[in-house]
Amino acid sequence: MKRRRFLHRIGLILAVLGVTEAEWLTLGNRYYQALAQPSPRKLALLIGINQYPQIPALSGCLTDVELQRELLIHRFGFQGSDILTLTEEEASREFIEAAFSDHLSKQAKPGDVVVFQFSGYGSRVKLETSPDTMQNALVPANRSKDSQDEKIVNYILEETLLLLLRSLPTDRVTAILDTSYYAPSTVLGLKSRALQESVEAKLAADELDWLKQLKTQNLPSTPVVLAATSNPKQSAREGLFSGFSAGLFTYALTQYLWEFTPATTIQVALSHVENSLSKLGSKQQPALLSNQKNQHITSILPAPDLENLSPNLSPKRGEALSSTPSLVGKGSGGLGFPDDVKSQLVPESIIGAEGAVTAIEEDGKTVHLWLAGLPPQVLLYYGVNSRFTLATTEQLVLRSRTGLTAKAQISRIEGATPLQVGQLVQEAVRVLPRNINLTIALDTRLERIERVDATSAFAAFSHVSTVVAGEKPADYLFAKLQQTPSHYGLFSLGGELIPNTTGEVGEAVKLTVQRLAPKLSTLLAAKLWRLTQNEGSSRLGVKATLEIISDISPRVVMQRETIRTFKTETSIKKSVQTRLISSVPTPIMPMGSRMQYRVENQSDRPVYLILLGLNNNHTAIAFYSWEPPQEANTADTKPLLKEVVIAPGETLTLPQTNAASAWVISGPAFFCEQQLILSTAPFSGTLAALNTAKYSTAEQEPIGPLLNSLDVAQALLQDLHNASALKTEMNGTAADSYILDVNNWTSFSFNFQVM
Structure with a gap:
C-alpha cells in the first residue's frame, strides 16, 4: 500500500477512535517527554476480533486485549496512552497496517519496548505468485476485499507481519499471536481460532504490493514472536471461564507473567504456560516462531543465560536435561535455535502478584481488583473472605467477584500509607467451597432425548453436575464418537477422548454414563488437588x-x-x-x-x-x-x-x-x-x-x-x-x-x- 493511502486510512482510524489528526500529532510531545525518563518508552498495539461477517463468531478475543492491556499497565509500567487497541470492525486490514505504521514504526526508537498482540482467526491462502504454496495469514475484521468477489480475501500474511516487526528500529519487540491456521475437520469442545478458507481464495493485490515493498527494506530488528501452537496442525483454542471467555494461550501467558518473577528466557515462561494449558483441557503447545523461513519450532531449549550463569553446564546434579536432546522433546536436536532469547519485557516490580487495585470507591474502604494473576482453575472457586496483602502490609478481604474483577474491603492499619490505584495485591488466604462438583458439558450435537438421558444418568452421582456445552464452564465433555453413531464417550475440553470411558457400540446413554462412575471420582479428585496449586x-x-x-x-x-x-x-x-x-x-x-x-x-x-x-x-x-x-x-x-x-x-x-x-x-x-x-x-x-x-x-x-x-x-x-x-x-x-x-x-x- 502506498504512503498517501496510509495517511488517508489513519485519518479514518482516528475518527473511529475519536481522535483528530491534529490531536494525534500533538501526542508526540508527551512521548518525547517519556523518552527523557530513565526507563525506555513502551508502546503496544493490541488487536482482538470476535465478530466476523458471515462466519461463526469467536468469544474470547476482546478479553485477550483486556488481559494484555491490564498486564502491561500494572505489571510492566506501560502508560495507557501508549497502548493502542483495535477491536471488532476497527481491526480491518487497512487500519491494522496503518496503526502499525503510525503508532509503532514512526514512534519507536532504539531501546524502546514494543508489544504487538493479535487475537482472532487465522487461515491459509494461496498466492498468485506461487499458486502451489499455501501461506499462513491473519484474518482481519473485513476478511473479504470485495463483496462482489468473495474469492478475494483481505488477509494479512504472517510473513508480512514478521517483516513489519523486523522493520521496527528497536530490538526489544515482542509479538503474541493467539491464533492458528489449519482448521480441524470437526471441532469438538473448545472453539478453534482457525478458519477453513476456500481453495479458490486469492489474496488482495494491496497485500501483495505491501509485502513486496517490505522485502526491499533494510530490516534490522530480531523480534520475539510467541505463537499459540508449535505444531501447524494444532488449534489455538479459547475457553469459557467464570463469567468470561478468553484465548487459552493469552490467559495462561498473562497469568504466569502476573504471578511469577518473569524469567530472563522466554522458554521458561512457555514451559509454565504449557503446563497451564494442559490443565485447561488443551494439548496445544506454545512456541517461538523461528526467523528462518518462518517455521515453528517444535521444541524449545532452556537458555541458562542470566548474568554469571555459564551456558556450559557440566554433567552433574543441576545439569540441564537439554544436554541430552533425545530426552527433551520431538525435534529438539539440531534446531539451531539461539540459547539467549530473552524476555523483552522488564517488570516494574520483580515480585509477582495475583492482581492490582484498579479503583477506590469514595468511602475509601472498598476497592476494585483485577485478579488475572490467579491460576485459571482456581479463579472459578475463589470464595468470599479470601484475603490479599499489599506492600503496605494492609489486607484486603474479598467481598464479591465477577469474572476477573472483584470488590474487597480494606482492613486498614493505623498510620499506613493511603491506598493507590495500581498497587499490586498478593494472595494471603485462599477460601474454597467444600461442595465442589465435577462439571460435565453435554455436546450440543447430541439429540434432545440423548441429552435428557445423559442429564438424568449423571444426576445419580452426588458429586457431578451437567451443563450445555458452551453455556457455562465445564471440566469435561460428554459426546458421541464422530465415526460411530450411538457410541458415547468422555472427552477433554480440547476434544481428546479420555481412555477407558467409551461404552459399547449401540449402548444406551444411561449405561455408558453408569460405567463412568470410577473415572468420574478420579477426575474430581484431580480437580480438587489442582485447586491447591500455589507455586x-x-x-x-x-x-x-x-x-x-x-x-x-x-x-x-x-x-x-x-x-x-x-x-x-x-x-x-x-x-x-x-x-x-x-x-x-x-x-x-x-x-x-x-x-x-x-x-x-x-x-x-x-x-x-x-x-x-x-x-x-x-x-x-x-x-x-x-x-x-x-x-x-x-x-x-x-x-x-x-x-x-x-x-x-x-x-x-x-x-x-x-x-x-x-x-x-x-x-x-x-x-x-x-x-x-x-x-x-x-x-x-x-x-x-x-x-x-x-x-x-x-x-x-x-x-x-x-x-x-x-x-x-x-x-x-x-x-x-x-x-x-x-x-x-x-x-x-x-x-x-x-x-x-x-x-x-x-x-x-x-x-x-x-x-
Whole structure:
C-alpha cells in the first residue's frame, strides 16, 4: 500500500477512535517527554476480533486485549496512552497496517519496548505468485476485499507481519499471536481460532504490493514472536471461564507473567504456560516462531543465560536435561535455535502478584481488583473472605467477584500509607467451597432425548453436575464418537477422548454414563488437588526438583521453587538462575528411567509431604512411604504408611535411592501429571484415607495406583485447612469452606511424558 493511502486510512482510524489528526500529532510531545525518563518508552498495539461477517463468531478475543492491556499497565509500567487497541470492525486490514505504521514504526526508537498482540482467526491462502504454496495469514475484521468477489480475501500474511516487526528500529519487540491456521475437520469442545478458507481464495493485490515493498527494506530488528501452537496442525483454542471467555494461550501467558518473577528466557515462561494449558483441557503447545523461513519450532531449549550463569553446564546434579536432546522433546536436536532469547519485557516490580487495585470507591474502604494473576482453575472457586496483602502490609478481604474483577474491603492499619490505584495485591488466604462438583458439558450435537438421558444418568452421582456445552464452564465433555453413531464417550475440553470411558457400540446413554462412575471420582479428585496449586503465591520456602538417576549423577528434568519467601532482589535472581537450567516444555523420559524427587526445605519449620497424580489414562497414582514391617516374616501383616517429614534446612530424596525402593518408569508410553504438596502440619487425615485402601505387601511400590482418590483428595484439603491458623478468626467461613493460608502450604505441578 502506498504512503498517501496510509495517511488517508489513519485519518479514518482516528475518527473511529475519536481522535483528530491534529490531536494525534500533538501526542508526540508527551512521548518525547517519556523518552527523557530513565526507563525506555513502551508502546503496544493490541488487536482482538470476535465478530466476523458471515462466519461463526469467536468469544474470547476482546478479553485477550483486556488481559494484555491490564498486564502491561500494572505489571510492566506501560502508560495507557501508549497502548493502542483495535477491536471488532476497527481491526480491518487497512487500519491494522496503518496503526502499525503510525503508532509503532514512526514512534519507536532504539531501546524502546514494543508489544504487538493479535487475537482472532487465522487461515491459509494461496498466492498468485506461487499458486502451489499455501501461506499462513491473519484474518482481519473485513476478511473479504470485495463483496462482489468473495474469492478475494483481505488477509494479512504472517510473513508480512514478521517483516513489519523486523522493520521496527528497536530490538526489544515482542509479538503474541493467539491464533492458528489449519482448521480441524470437526471441532469438538473448545472453539478453534482457525478458519477453513476456500481453495479458490486469492489474496488482495494491496497485500501483495505491501509485502513486496517490505522485502526491499533494510530490516534490522530480531523480534520475539510467541505463537499459540508449535505444531501447524494444532488449534489455538479459547475457553469459557467464570463469567468470561478468553484465548487459552493469552490467559495462561498473562497469568504466569502476573504471578511469577518473569524469567530472563522466554522458554521458561512457555514451559509454565504449557503446563497451564494442559490443565485447561488443551494439548496445544506454545512456541517461538523461528526467523528462518518462518517455521515453528517444535521444541524449545532452556537458555541458562542470566548474568554469571555459564551456558556450559557440566554433567552433574543441576545439569540441564537439554544436554541430552533425545530426552527433551520431538525435534529438539539440531534446531539451531539461539540459547539467549530473552524476555523483552522488564517488570516494574520483580515480585509477582495475583492482581492490582484498579479503583477506590469514595468511602475509601472498598476497592476494585483485577485478579488475572490467579491460576485459571482456581479463579472459578475463589470464595468470599479470601484475603490479599499489599506492600503496605494492609489486607484486603474479598467481598464479591465477577469474572476477573472483584470488590474487597480494606482492613486498614493505623498510620499506613493511603491506598493507590495500581498497587499490586498478593494472595494471603485462599477460601474454597467444600461442595465442589465435577462439571460435565453435554455436546450440543447430541439429540434432545440423548441429552435428557445423559442429564438424568449423571444426576445419580452426588458429586457431578451437567451443563450445555458452551453455556457455562465445564471440566469435561460428554459426546458421541464422530465415526460411530450411538457410541458415547468422555472427552477433554480440547476434544481428546479420555481412555477407558467409551461404552459399547449401540449402548444406551444411561449405561455408558453408569460405567463412568470410577473415572468420574478420579477426575474430581484431580480437580480438587489442582485447586491447591500455589507455586507463585506460597510463602513457605521449598524447592523441588524432578531428576533422572544416571550412573554418573542425577540429571535435572524440572524444577519448581517458591519465590516470595526471598526478601532481596539478589536472592530472587539467584533463584531464577536455578530455575532456568531445568525448565522445558513437557519433558520426555524414556521407558526404564529411574526417577526421583529432590525436595529442599528452605523454611524454618518442618514440612510434611504428599505426592498425587494422574497417568495419561487418567488413572490416579500416589507416592507411598511404607512403614518397614516390625517382624520380618509376617507376610500377612497389613502394610502401613508413615508421614514424610523434612526438617528445616534439610533435603530429602524420594523415593530413597536404593534398589528396593527405586521408582522406574515402565511402559506403555504415557503422559503423567503429578502434584507435590507440602504443609507445615502433618497430613494425618490424608494418610488415614490412604491406609483404608486394601494394599497387599506385593503392592508396596513407591509410586503406585491410588485406589480411593476422591477420599484422599478431600482429606488432603481438610488437612491443609487444619494447618491454617486463621480459621478461628474467620467466623462463619470455616463451616462450608476450606481456608488455606499461603504461609502454611506449597503445591507444585510436574508434567512429563514417557516415550
